[in-house]
Amino acid sequence: MIELVKLKSNDKKLIDTLITLELPLLKEYFYPILNKQEFSSISVFINKETIAREIKEKKRDYYIVCYEKNYIGFLEMQLKENFFNILRFFLEKKHRNKGLGRKILNLLIEESKKCGYNKIEASIVNSKSSSNSVFTSWGFVFQKEIARYLGGNVYLYEFVYRLNL
Numbered sequence: 001m002i003e004l005v006k007l008k009s010n011d012k013k014l015i016d017t018l019i020t021l022e023l024p025l026l027k028e029y030f031y032p033i034l035n036k037q038e039f040s041s042i043s044v045f046i047n048k049e050t051i052a053r054e055i056k057e058k059k060r061d062y063y064i065v066c067y068e069k070n071y072i073g074f075l076e077m078q079l080k081e082n083f084f085n086i087l088r089f090f091l092e093k094k095h096r097n098k099g100l101g102r103k104i105l106n107l108l109i110e111e112s113k114k115c116g117y118n119k120i121e122a123s124i125v126n127s128k129s130s131s132n133s134v135f136t137s138w139g140f141v142f143q144k145e146i147a148r149y150l151g152g153n154v155y156l157y158e159f160v161y162r163l164n165l
Contacts, residue, residue, distance in 0.1 A: 002103050004063040004075060009056035015048050018064055021074050022046055025090040065091060067100060075104065084112055086122040089131075105138055109165060118165050123158045135161045 007014050023046060054060040058079075065073040073091035077084050086108075091100060105120075112120055122140055124131045136142075140161035148156045 002065065002067045002100055002107075004104065004107055005066050005071075007051070007055055007062040007064065009052045012048065012052075014064060015051050015062075017071055018051065018062055018074055019046060019048065021064065021071060021092075022090075025073070025092070026088075028093070060087070065100075065104060067095065072100075077108075080121070082115075083117045083119045083121060084108060086120065089122070101134065102138060109163075112165055120163045120165065122161045122163075124161065125156050125158055132159065132161075135163075139163050 005014065007018060026046070051060075051062060055062060061077045061079070063075040063077070064071050065075060072095045074088070075086065076088040077086055079085070089101070089104075108120060112118075120140075121143070122131075122135050123146075124135065140163045143160045143162045146158045146160060148158055
């Protein structure tokens with residue numbers, strides 16, 4: 001069985017678990033597109049205090065993916081204009097290509113419908129990422145490209161995909 005465990009701002013143990021999962025997955029994803037200095041500029045935000053503050057201030061929702069009693073990935077989302085926006089969604093490599101991502105998406109679709117939302121968006125960094133083909137295989141359609149300034153000379157380009165429910 002797969003489930004999403006929602007983090008609370010005061011749950012330090014789960015926030016630690018999230019960070020333990022998050023850093024290696026982000027390195028795997030971002031190292032091919034960012035140099036170490038650029039990665040350092042974005043990884044500075046991966047800390048207990050920032051995550052707890054974002055949850056408390058309702059800027060972000062974080063979930064740990066639990067499968068067969070093991071933590072295997074994470075999901076970061078934001079509520080925007082009455083729809084869920086998936087900002088980051090990562091599973092450990094050994095758990096990919098097994099249909100688990102689709103099961104998680106189905107959980108998000110159910111939750112979206114309960115909330116009365118009629119779409120889900122996903123923001124994907126790197127147009128050459130396999131994430132693009134995964135989300136399109138799930139029915140998401142490309143909407144727009146956004147350049148996000150991170151500081152210095154660092155820009156990340158996000159590609160926004162939408163799934164109408």
